[in-house]
Amino acid sequence: MAGRIPKTREPNSQLTGGSLRTMLLLVGLIALLGMIYLGQNGQATMAGHRAQDLKDQYDRIQRENAQLELEIAQLMLPARVADRAKALGFHPATITQTVFMVVKNYPVESKPVVARPAAPAPGSLSQPSLWDNLLALVGLAPTTNTAEATGP
Amino acid sequence: MSAQVLSRAPIRMRAALMVIFAIGLVLAARLFYWQIVRWDEIRQRADKEQSVDTPIDARRGSILTSDGLLLAQDSFLYTVTVDPRQIDKPQDLARQLAPLLGQSADALLARFKTETPPITLTKAAPATAGEAMADIHKQSGMNGLVVTSRRVRVYPGGTFAAHVVGFVNSQNAPANGIESFMSTDLRGVDGNLSGASDALREVIPFDPPTNKPAIDGADIYLTIDAAMQRIAEVELANAIRDSRAASGSIVVLDPKTGAILALANWPVADLNAYGEPGNLQRLLDPAVSSQYEPGSVFKIITVAAALDAGTVSPGTVFDDSGSIYVGGSLIKNHNDLAPGRVDLTGVLRLSLNVEATKMSVGLGAQRFYQYVRNFGFGARTRVELADEAAGQVKSVGDGRWREADLATNSFGQGISVTPLQMTAAVAAVANRGILMRPYIVKQIRYSNGSVFNTTPEVVRTVIRPETAQTLTRVLGDAVIGESSNKATVPGYRIAGKTGTASIPIPGGYDPVGTIASFIGYLPADDPHFVILVKLDKPQTSEWGSQVASPVFAAVAKQLVALIGLPPDTQRLASR
Secondary structure (H helix, E strand, O other), X not given: OOOOOOOOOOOOOOOXXXXXXXXXXHHHHHHHHHHHHHHHHHHHHHHHHHHHHXXXXXXXXXXXXXXXXXXXXXXXXXXXXXXHHHHOOXXXXXXXXXXXXXXXXXXXXXXXXXXXXXXXXXXOOOOOOXXXXXXXXXXXXXXXXXXXXXXX | OOHHHHHHOOHHHHHHHHHHHHHHHHHHHHHHHHHHHOHHHHHHHHHHHHEEEEEEOOOOOOEEOOOOOEEEEEEEEEEEEEOHHHOOOHHHHHHHHHHXXXXXXXXXXXXXXXXXXXXXXXXXXXXXXXXHHHHHHHHHOOOOEEEEEEEEEEOOOOOOOHHHHOEEOOOOOEEOHHHHHOHHHHHOEOEEEEEEEOOOOOEOOOOOOEEEOOEOOOEEEEOOOHHHHHHHHHHHHHHHHHHOOOEEXXXXXXXXXXXXXXXXXXXXXXXXXXXXXXXXXXXXXXXXXXXXOOHHHHHHHHHHHHHHHOOOOOOOOEEEOOEEEXXXXXXXXXXXXXXXXXXXXXXXXXXXXXXXHHHHHHHOHHHHHHHHHHOOOOOOOOOOOOOOOOOEOXXXXXOOOOHHHHHHHHXXXXXXXXXXXXXXXXXXXXXXXXXXXXXXXXXXXXOOOOEEEOXXXXXXXXXXXXXXXXXXXXXXXXXXXXXXXXXXXXXXXXXXXXXXXXXXXXXXXXXXXXXXXXXXXXXXXOOOEEEEEEEEOOOOOOOHHHHOHHHHHHHHHHHHHHHOOOOHHHHHHOO
């Protein structure tokens, strides 16, 4: 093996164009993923804060609503209503002051009475047709039906 | 490194490797100890420090009358404290807080200067003012202003229907009435919010928290009608004042369904002030939890039993000599009355103890007590109110019963009932002999939207419809025939009975005090209301006919006007 110069490996000091592109692509991809991740995190956090704000707002409105309901209840108390009515000059109606109207055979719990349109009497309610009017103009009008309408 | 290579290595290197290996072994052992052996404990400590678990209180359901009047509801009260030393511009803060606290800014500033911090400005600010002050704190970021809130139970009616509603105390424990009996439905289920926490021990919104939402309690609508309740309360207060009675109750029941339309007791107290001296006692509901000897109103039950069993009839003529011996005890009519020959109407009109005794003796103990128990005495009615008493009915052979009890029980002495039991029993007569379970919860509205409606419940048929009809007629005639009875309602036929009961005391009966009562229903042919009026120890008169009957009439007149029930003549003419 004498005289043979061993072949030494040269350090790969320069990256080839393809490797560089691959590396840059990888870095870009990692950066992009990072940005997406951070962006989503940020959005999720913002949404979380927004949801919490809305929850707080909802709770607040509920609390205020409960207070208003209590105030309404106090205003609607029979004692207060009676006092107010008395101050305005009203007094409870007694049964002797109440006038009842007796309706004999009143259809209690029957189906609602629906007014039916009255059946027109033959000839009495119909409007004259154009042909009748033309005939009337030339003196050939049909005989007018003067019979009174009678109920069914 | 192979064993061969290691064996050729210098001894120092081998020693070093052994040391490194030993250290590694120790580290692995420690790691095993912390990560495996004490894993649970360490994990729990970490969770405790890094996460927060906040309870979410369920809203306690509201209580309302049948017509929607709010009787009980959860609300929030705010406490506001100020430390002026940590406030940059106290004048500005005083100006902002003044209108919310209903005080002048100058007064607030004076307090800032004179009082020792922290100064509590209010402990009971309502939600609108409290939230506005919380906003001031949030916007200004002042550390010297602290606004906190707490959930409280509020009763807007105060004393209105207080015995029915009950209350929840500061330890969140319910007491009395609906609050206690329906607490399971009212209280709901608390939730919680768990998640990673920040330095302020608040849940980080980013980390999805485990949220177990609270399930709010159900809203409960009662059968109580606000206007009828008001009538009962006003008339009871008037009766207590006029008769100078120690206490009293009025119960109004719909006999066809058993729905309690009004239930009033005196004395009463404001539910919002349950903690004040004496109020706990005043808020117990005697209409369901107190027992009393009903006296002559119980003759309705005795006569019903005798009529139903056929031992007497409307045509029976009684010969009353004024006294009778039963089991060695002398039974007499009140005022030593000895009317001679009377019919059944006369027995009720004159309220003859001797004839009631003859009826119960004629029935026999077994049959008489069977009727009494069938009418619901001696057992709880199962109304939805807390602390209901069962009453006391002796039984043959129970060791306490004596033969004389058969006599005294027939006219309502020696037997204990609750006002609600008595009302429900007479309602059975009004309802053609059918006993209905009295109920006060009309509807339950759950937070998930489902609704439960109470269906009227038949307990049993206690007497035949014909018996009920006959008894109603006799009771109506007796009311009309008793000139001193003030229970009449012009235009309406009523059926009813007075009662004047002695009050048991240790060793006998109170020689002075009585329980005066009247129970009746109207209109007699188609009853809409059964009304019990009970006054304890009235001072102006001891008789039910004198002090309780007028109250019945006053309540009944207003009730028929309220619902627009025409007088009998007009109502029957329209049929």
